[in-house]
Amino acid sequence: MALSTLDLFSIGIGPSSSHTVGPMRAARRFTHALEQEGTLEAVARVKGELFGSLSATGVGHGSDMALILGLAGHDPETIDPEAAAPVVSACVADRVLPLAGMREIPFDRPKDLILHMRRSLPGHPNGMRLTAFDADGGVLTTRDYYSVGGGFVVTAEELEAELDQTREIARHGEEPEPHPFSTGAELVAQCEIHGKSIADVMRANEAARGDLAEVEAKVLEIWDVMQECVHNGLHRTEPILPGGLKVKRRAPGLYAQLQQKGVDEEGKDPMWAMEWVNLFALAVNEENASFGRIVTAPTNGAAGIIPAVLHYVDRFVLGPDASEQQRRATVLDFLFTAAAIGILYKRNASISGAEVGCQGEVGSACSMAAGALCAVLGGTPLQVENAAEIGIEHNLGLTCDPVGGLVQVPCIERNAIASVKAINAARLALVGDGDHRVTLDQAIQTMRETGADMKSKYKETSRGGLAVNVIEC
Structure with a gap:
């Protein structure tokens, strides 16, 4: 629960911390999870879904671009802003995603990146779901992430744990x-x-x-x-x-x-x-x-x-x-x-x-x-x-x-x-x-x-x- 100055101020790219920086961090974090689980090499397709506010204003805020960049291994703090659009354009045009910047998989923008304009996930208005499939179409892993403001990203489990910690602090005081x-x-x-x-x-x-x-x-x-x-x-x-x-x-x-x-x-x-x-x-x-x-x-x-x-x-x-x-x-x-x-x-x-x-x-x-x-x-x-x-x-x-x-x-x-x-x-x-x-x-x-x-x-x-x-x- 303790927050640092560096949690309030972080370097990224525009136009939105919740809708651009957050989704990019979530997608990159998803690829790290695939690596840690040892399933990255088995991934044949990744689908990203945006919900709630992320879907309603996602295109204008670059949320779709951010997901692609994050899945391609880019970080909002270090990416060259001038290179962002060309990277995304190449992925869409070539129908190929360089997953985690390590290996290429097929990528079909209309099929693999979906904006649910009238649906929301339960934890927060800025919700997204990332799913990895194997070559047979089976689900390797799926995770829900929430972009909760200022570029902060949490999983559904972390969001609930944070709420529990807040309740505990209210009862017993801060660490x-x-x-x-x-x-x-x-x-x-x-x-x-x-x-x-x-x-x-x-x-x-x-x-x-x-x-x-x-x-x-x-x-x-x-x-x-x-x-x-x-x-x-x-x-x-x-x-x-x-x-x-x-x-x-x-x-x-x-x-x-x-x-x-x-x-x-x-x-x-x-x-x-x-x-x-x-x-x-x-x-x-x-x-x-x-x-x-x-x-x-x-x-x-x-x-x-x-x-x-x-x-x-x-x-x-x-x-x-x-x-x-x-x-x-x-x-x-x-x-x-x-x-x-x-x-x-x-x-x-x-x-x-x-x-x-x-x-x-x-x-x-x-x-x-x-x-x-x-x-x-x-x-x-x-x-x-x-x-x-x-x-x-x-x-x-x-x-x-x-x-x-x-x-x-x-x-x-x-x-x-x-x-x-x-x-x-x-x-x-x-x-x-x-x-x-x-x-x-x-x-x-x-x-x-x-x-x-x-x-x-x-x-x-x-x-x-x-x-x-x-x-x-």
Whole structure:
């Protein structure tokens, strides 16, 4: 049940952590299971089935492509995004699947990859089933997997075991960590008892599980990928995003405008910094929509918010005169704090748009970014908790209604708006003393209950909201 910073932030490809990264990981994990069982050489055919939300928006999110790539042995963290589409095209055209990247088997796309548009598996809206057959058509093995948000993948058995563990923790408490916490109140209490910041509480818990230096190195690598993602988004030359909606890229044009205005504008335009925050978020999410390399933060659909706010810190809070040591320390504090807040959502509600709507994705990311910004601006743990609460409170009820099943409209612009909202939430919290009427735990509970009450058509199925009221042309 213990979660790491690296569980909340991981490197993958767009456009969706639940619908792209998760299925790719599940398919690759399936091939590993075949290897461990000693049945890989006997496999003559593999069938993949997508259920629920994965089937409803699977094509737009690249879920079908992801399954093929995973079965072919590719990992979302290491695959070259430019190579993904050609690999899939070759498999479909040649009717051959390089299973686990080791041996070729026949592959018939319409027959071997099925989207059950109106069926769901019992454990979670994002369900998939993978089955391996021998040369006589007999079943060698079949497994159900669930993509539960943020790229997390579990089997049906693991999902039930996790629920049992959650129930056990509720009865007897969390397994011992230096600073255990399952709620926002417990997190703040750990800080107050031990005189630590939220980031330092996370550091102590990370150190208890392994090498803290390795974790910090990986977190800094994640920041490098976030920066690379922004850079790539600013310099893309294709004017239209893929997918058929004909959505125009905005990040390269806005970047050119801001450069043309020049640094002198910084002292004249009171919204100058917010223009850049919008730009950073747009750049990330346009990369995500283009199947580019991305950091789930905590999901791909909300991947622009935390990088945008952290870029704001780097450019406008630290500024050009900050030392590399200062930048490094600030980045680590920011991302450790954001992860601690994200763990609260993962444990007590959900970060899956298919489960609770976009409040679980953009809402959680806005909350994480708000709390993290408040922390690096000098906020106390109580003020950080307040900032995180403000960040989610004003995203409660947010639906997941992607037009055409693509992570573009309203997702890209929604990340920009939430990034600015996170900055405002942090600033509001900083002018207070941490005392506030609604707690973060109450807001998270409300998010969970609201998601349970929300009709399924508003939860990443593209059957309600903007998805049916916007003409796809």
